[in-house]
Amino acid sequence: MRVLIAILLGACGAAPPPVPPAEGPGPSARIEACSPLRFLERVADRPDFVRAASGIAAVEGGWVIAQDDLAWVAVRRPDGGLDALPLPAGPGGARIFEERLGNRDDKPDLESAVTLPDGRALLFGSGASPGRVSVVIVDAAARATRVVDAAPLYAALRARTDLSGSELNLEGAAVVGDALWLFQRGNGAPRDGILPINAVAEISLDAMLAYLDGGPTPPLRRVRAFDLGRAGDVAYGFTDAASDGARVWFLASAEDSPDALQDGPIVGTRVGTIEGERIRWGPVREPDGAPSERKLEGLLLDGDAAWAVTDADDPDRASELCRLTLTRG
Numbered sequence: 001m002r003v004l005i006a007i008l009l010g011a012c013g014a015a016p017p018p019v020p021p022a023e024g025p026g027p028s029a030r031i032e033a034c035s036p037l038r039f040l041e042r043v044a045d046r047p048d049f050v051r052a053a054s055g056i057a058a059v060e061g062g063w064v065i066a067q068d069d070l071a072w073v074a075v076r077r078p079d080g081g082l083d084a085l086p087l088p089a090g091p092g093g094a095r096i097f098e099e100r101l102g103n104r105d106d107k108p109d110l111e112s113a114v115t116l117p118d119g120r121a122l123l124f125g126s127g128a129s130p131g132r133v134s135v136v137i138v139d140a141a142a143r144a145t146r147v148v149d150a151a152p153l154y155a156a157l158r159a160r161t162d163l164s165g166s167e168l169n170l171e172g173a174a175v176v177g178d179a180l181w182l183f184q185r186g187n188g189a190p191r192d193g194i195l196p197i198n199a200v201a202e203i204s205l206d207a208m209l210a211y212l213d214g215g216p217t218p219p220l221r222r223v224r225a226f227d228l229g230r231a232g233d234v235a236y237g238f239t240d241a242a243s244d245g246a247r248v249w250f251l252a253s254a255e256d257s258p259d260a261l262q263d264g265p266i267v268g269t270r271v272g273t274i275e276g277e278r279i280r281w282g283p284v285r286e287p288d289g290a291p292s293e294r295k296l297e298g299l300l301l302d303g304d305a306a307w308a309v310t311d312a313d314d315p316d317r318a319s320e321l322c323r324l325t326l327t328r329g
Contacts, residue, residue: 016162018198018225019279026280027249027329029271031287031294034310036318037065037074039082045095046084050074053309053319055113055173055240056298057121061141063300064121065309066110067319071095073110073123075140076321085145087136098315108134112240113298114173114180116209124182127154127168128260135212152217157182157201163223165197166190169260171297172240174248179221180205181248185237186228189259196260198238198252199225200274226279228252231268236281240299242306247275249326251284251296251308263313266293271326282329296322 037050053074055066062083065074071087072095089095090106097107109132110123123136133154137146158168167188174181179202186198200223207218228236231254241250250272257264269292272281284292298309310320 016225018227019277020227021229022278022280024280025329026282027271027273028282028327029284029306029324030289030327031284031292032305032323032325033287034294034320034322037076037082037309037321038318039074039084043084045089045093046070046072047096047315049318050082050309051315051317051319052311052313054111054171054297054311055123056300056307056309057113057115058300059115059121059138059140060119061143063307064113064123064138064140065298065319066113066123068109068111068126068311069097069104069107069315071097071108073136073138073145075143083143085138085140085143087145088147100315105129106131108132110134110136111169111171111297112173112183114175116175116205122173122212124170124173125150125154126260127157127170137212148212150212153211156217157220160201160220160223161194162225163197163199163201163220165199166192166194167196167260169237172238172250172299174241174243175205176202176243176248178205179203180208181241181243183238183241183250185239185260186235187237187255187257187260196235196237197225198228198236199223200238226274228272228279228281229270230254234267236268236270239295239297240308242299242301244301247273249273249299249301249306251299252281253295253297255295266295269294269296271324273328280329282327284324294320294322301326 042048172183254268
């Protein structure tokens with residue numbers, strides 16, 4: 001009977017109670033060093049630095065780095081240099097999107113990057129507005145990209161309020177076994193009695209890849225909501241995730257913003273793990289041991305360490321690549 005009720009609730013979009021944190025010490029992370037991500041040259045429609053970095057994935061031929069307010073994909077070569085792959089321009093031929101240009105609402109808002117088993121990467125738009133519903137397939141070795149208008153997929157995700165809550169805002173993705181996990185960041189504004197929610201949707205990876213090649217919209221296998229805690233009055237929300245095979249690591253930030261479309265100050269950053277039905281978290285600390293308030297928006301695991309990219313929410317500041325040491329707790 002409980003299983004039947006859970007299935008019916010999921011089909012109707014009713015949100016079950018979020019999974020609470022497990023007892024005991026949680027994981028933690030320490031930032032060892034950070035360095036700005038800069039290109040060797042500036043071109044007319046691209047700054048000479050990575051801006052608003054939001055996802056990172058290891059692929060054949062380097063690392064792919066998503067940027068949420070540029071129609072460019074950055075590729076970090078094995079030698080540490082940076083290349084840029086252009087995406088289709090936006091309205092008016094723009095590839096740079098910001099308040100000063102009056103076109104911030106047109107940005108692609110690519111917010112997550114995940115490595116596929118064949119060495120390519122997928123970049124997902126946030127879905128926070130109708131123009132942010134693209135999925136980009138990146139073949140870094142061939143220096144090629146393909147953009148898929150995934151509006152039907154995002155409409156289906158938005159309709160599942162047990163996933164989207166009051167505002168859909170996908171901020172992370174991870175391949176876990178044969179599934180793709182999509183991470184919903186619960187930083188939206190309450191709407192029509194519906195509250196924002198942090199949740200994870202699980203989709204067959206094969207079904208997702210078939211969809212991107214013209215197949216049907218993939219169904220959701222499972223949706224789980226998670227309690228990520230608060231920094232004072234500000235709730236933490238997922239900003240990225242990655243799997244090491246045994247567990248899923250995630251980053252979360254507490255951003256004091258009014259909704260999913262507007263930025264605000266970061267008042268806390270933490271790292272956590274999901275193992276089975278258990279979620280735990282702990283602090284991210286700066287090299288001097290102080291609690292970090294960097295907006296870490298991308299996560300790439302590297303043994304007992306990790307790499308993360310930052311988003312300063314400032315069009316004149318380069319994003320940084322940070323090396324982290326992880327402790328499981």
